Structures are given as C-alpha cells and as structure tokens.
C-alpha cells in the first residue's frame with residue numbers, strides 16, 4: 001500500500017503560522033483532511049487564537065472555496081485566516097493588476113475644464129493649467145507645471161504621491177485627503193512631491209530627494225507585490 | 229479659394245468684435261477681398277463697429293432660412309469695394325443657425341473672398357459651435373486678466389478637438405504700466421500658460437472706443453497704437469514676419485516678443 005502523503009502541513013515562520021495545502025489533490029480531499037486535523041487538535045475556548053496564512057501553492061481558489069476554508073479555519077476552532085496566498089492568479093486579475101501598475105505616459109497640456117483620468121501611474125509631459133485636472137489610481141509624475149488639480153491614489157491608495165517639476169496647484173488630493181492652495185498669493189515650488197504624512201494626518205509637500213526615505217516602494221507594482 | 233478665420237474668446241467683452249472689424253478692415257487696406265460674418269445672434273455689434281447698421285436689410289438667418297440669397301444679405305462696406313459684412317439676426321430664432329448652415333455659407337463665400345473673418349459670440353454653447361464650424365483656423369482673444377486667460381484656455385482646449393490648425397493668440401487691452409507693476413499678468417505668463425503662438429498684442433487705447441462710436445474702425449486711422457497693432461496682425465496673417473511693436477517703450481517686453489515671433493517661423 002502507498003504511504004499516505006500529508007496534504008495539510010503547518011509551519012511556524014517568522015511572520016506567524018503558515019498552513020500549506022497540497023496542490024496536487026482535489027480540493028474536497030484537502031478539505032476533508034483539514035477538518036480531521038483540526039478536529040484532532042480539539043481546540044477549546046480557552047486556547048489562544050492562532051492566526052494563519054494559508055498557502056495554496058499552484059491551486060487557484062474561487063470565492064466559494066475561500067468561504068469553505070474560512071468556515072473550517074474559524075474562530076470557534078481558535079483559528080483566524082490572516083491571508084490566503086496563491087502562487088497563481090487568474091488572467092483577468094493579472095491584466096487588471098498590470099493595468100493598475102503600469103505607467104501611462106501622456107504628452108499634452110491639460111487645459112481649463114479638461115480632466116485626464118488614468119488607471120495606474122500617470123507620467124504627464126506637459127502642464128496642468130489652472131482649472132485643469134488629472135486623476136490617477138497610482139502616483140502622478142508631472143514633467144511640467146502643475147497649476148490645476150492633481151488627484152493621486154484615487155482608488156484610496158494613501159501611499160500614492162504627486163511629483164512635479166514645478167507646482168503651484170489649486171488643489172492636491174491623495175486618496176481621500178484634500179489640501180488646497182492658501183488664499184494669499186504664493187510662489188510655487190520646484191522639484192517637490194506631495195504625499196500623505198501619517199503622523200500629521202495630512203498632505204505635506206517635501207523635496208523630491210526626501211521621497212526615497214518616505215516611500216520605499218515607488219511604483220504601484222512593487223507595492224502590490226509586497227502588499228497584495 | 230479663401231480662408232476662414234474665427235475670432236473667439238470664451239469670455240465676453242474682451243474685444244472679439246473689435247478685433248474682427250479691425251483685422252477685416254486692415255486686410256481690406258492691403259487689397260484683400262474680405263467678408264466679415266457676425267454670428268452673435270441677438271446681440272449683433274459688428275455692424276455698429278463698422279458703421280453699417282443702417283444698411284441692413286437681410287441677415288444670416290434669412291440666408292439660412294432661404295428668405296433671401298446670400299449675395300442679397302451681404303452689405304458692401306462704405307470705404308472698400310471688396311469688404312462685405314454678413315450681419316447677425318437681431319430678433320429671429322437663434323436655433324435657425326446650425327454648423328451645417330455655417331459651413332455652406334462659408335464654402336460659398338470662399339469662392340469669392342480671400343478671407344472670411346467670423347465674429348464669435350461669448351460662451352461655449354451652440355453659438356460657439358456654429359461660429360467655429362466652417363473655420364480653417366482661429367484667433368483667440370484674451371485680456372491680461374486671470375479670468376479671461378482661464379476662459380481662453382478652455383476655448384483652446386475645445387479648438388484642439390477640431391480639425392483645425394493650432395489657434396493664434398491676440399492679447400488685447402494691455403496697459404503697460406499695470407504690467408510693469410505686476411498688477412496685470414504679463415505677456416510671458418499668458419503665452420506660457422496658453423502655449424499657442426502669439427499673433428498680436430493691442431494696447432488699451434481710447435482711440436478704439438472713439439472709433440467704434442464713429443463707426444470707423446480704428447485700423448483706418450494711422451496715428452494710434454491700436455491701429456498699428458491691428459494692421460500688423462493683418463500682415464502676420466498674410467505671412468509677413470513683423471515684430472510686435474506696440475509696447476516699444478518697454479525694451480524687455482520687446483525682446484521677449486521677438487522671441488515669440490521667432491518661434492512662429
């Protein structure tokens with residue numbers, strides 16, 4: 001008789017527990033073994049809660065399967081799922097991901113009354129005139145003058161930033177933060193970037209050089225690889 | 229085959245009608261065949277500025293509706309054989325004028341005239357769409373005021389969506405002492421924001437107002453600064469390379485203007 005292979009394994013790592021689900025058997029078989037394993041552990045109410053990262057290898061889980069997993073690795077069994085990580089993603093998700101992390105280069109002037117919206121990072125070669133507006137889900141890089149409105153991280157990405165050769169904006173927006181120009185005439189700044197300062201809980205403007213200290217993952221793509 | 233040029237601005241009262249009348253007159257002075265079209269239905273002015281209001285019998289809406297022939301509606305200028313005006317309607321239905329109607333009229337006028345200069349109403353509504361419909365190129369008029377430049381920028385954005393050569397810029401009603409003191413936007417700033425080629429600057433000149441009241445476009449008078457400015461714009465339309473002169477007392481500005489002219493050729 002063939003020796004029974006372990007379909008479910010748990011390992012302690014630096015970042016907590018990882019629960020590996022073998023990716024060569026059927027999902028039902030894996031679920032069955034998972035149930036047995038957890039039942040065998042016979043957790044009770046007094047035990048501390050264990051957070052696990054589920055790793056599914058080359059298996060893609062749909063929403064139904066994820067729900068099934070969550071039912072078993074549940075609080076009443078003194079487990080919580082921190083994240084479900086798979087080495088594979090669907091083509092549609094990959095394309096969307098690519099779309100969201102690409103840099104879109106645009107070469108034109110955004111004039112009064114015009115709005116330019118992009119998914120991903122925006123590289124604008126040209127000016128944003130007073131009354132003009134650009135919106136991106138990622139970062140905004142402007143090789144030109146920003147006089148109008150720039151909105152970075154429009155999909156609620158608070159790590160997004162706005163960098164410009166020159167900026168004297170009427171408004172800056174990052175995720176759901178807004179800052180507007182002072183009512184008095186100000187002079188504008190060269191080679192600076194705007195980003196959210198978590199401590200001050202507002203948008204601040206700093207020299208471009210300082211960006212490397214504050215954002216270790218410049219592109220949206222790097223951020224996604226790291227944070228999912 | 230003639231060329232149709234629309235004079236537009238977005239903001240009202242910045243000098244579209246004055247510019248249209250004077251550029252047309254200046255081109256006529258240079259022996260070009262010119263037809264002016266007033267598309268500001270309900271608020272026509274061009275006939276007054278040209279001193280031709282008493283001669284109006286038919287107007288552009290009559291032509292569109294077929295109540296008269298195009299030739300019958302054209303008013304011949306008092307001073308030039310080949311300067312004509314197609315006046316706007318003062319009372320009739322605004323919606324009669326359409327982009328298609330304009331295109332037809334302009335195509336017909338191009339057979340006979342070298343330049344068709346179209347006076348556009350303020351705003352970006354239907355009247356604007358009609359005025360630009362048959363035009364080959366546009367002249368955008370602005371004054372050195374923030375709101376006027378903002379509207380000009382909006383207009384340039386809309387014109388860029390049309391199949392048209394990039395527009396040219398006229399900065400009107402410049403008061404050099406205010407520019408010097410920084411109370412007015414300076415020419416550099418305006419050209420930089422709008423990033424289109426400057427074709428003329430016109431100072432704020434009392435002679436313009438007097439001339440308009442007399443029904444004699446200022447371009448006919450040789451002695452005023454505005455007159456020279458309008459005639460220079462006409463020469464540049466004809467392709468001549470004329471340095472902008474109006475602010476001669478300001479050396480710095482003159483240098484910068486030369487730079488802009490250099491960029492055009």
Ligand SMILES: Nc1ncnc2c1ncn2[C@@H]1O[C@H](COP(=O)(O)OP(=O)(O)OP(=O)(O)O)[C@@H](O)[C@H]1O
Nearest residue numbers: 240241242243244245246350401431432433436437
């Ligand atoms: N360079 C100038 N110097 C002095 N006055 C001027 C100058 N240009 C225009 N004006 C005056 O400004 C007023 C408005 O000019 P005009 O009627 O040409 O503007 P417009 O843009 O056609 O206005 P609207 O939008 O109402 O059609 C007029 O009284 C005119 O005489």
Ligand SMILES: [Mg+2]
Nearest residue numbers: 244245268273
């Ligand atoms: Mg007018």
